[in-house]
Amino acid sequence: MPRIVVDVMPKPEILDPQGKAIVGALPRLGFTSFSSVRQGKRFELTVDGEVTEEILAQARDAAETLLSNPVIEDVINVEVVEA
């Protein structure tokens, strides 16, 4: 069944404490090549049947209203993935 993938990331100007914690932990584990880390969310919405333009528009709308907080987060990607 097709899925719609929605990617949400904290806005660049917003502090991301989880990302900061990870970037602090990486060198302690021997991973020294990364200068910054941001943590966001990935949602997979399963659709019964075909993904129409209307369903994709619903997914974009849901991404902006339910899956992300537009004050602190950006929806950076909404795309269809065939299972």
Add this chain to the structure above:
Amino acid sequence: MPRIVVDVMPKPEILDPQGKAIVGALPRLGFTSFSSVRQGKRFELTVDGEVTEEILAQARDAAETLLSNPVIEDVINVEVVEA
């Protein structure tokens, strides 16, 4: 600067309470086209300079050891994105 994107999702057999909460909330907001939702994580690791094979291998290793919990999560994607 290039970034490495790491996508982590709960394993299919693992209960995902956040996804369940979202799939329950969607119809109340008028979004009726989605039969299930899974919520995972997306990480963006910024690399200073070029992404070599060695740095990509470090990212894959970090994804399995620090960015995901292999008991309940799968690393489903590690890819380079040019900024």
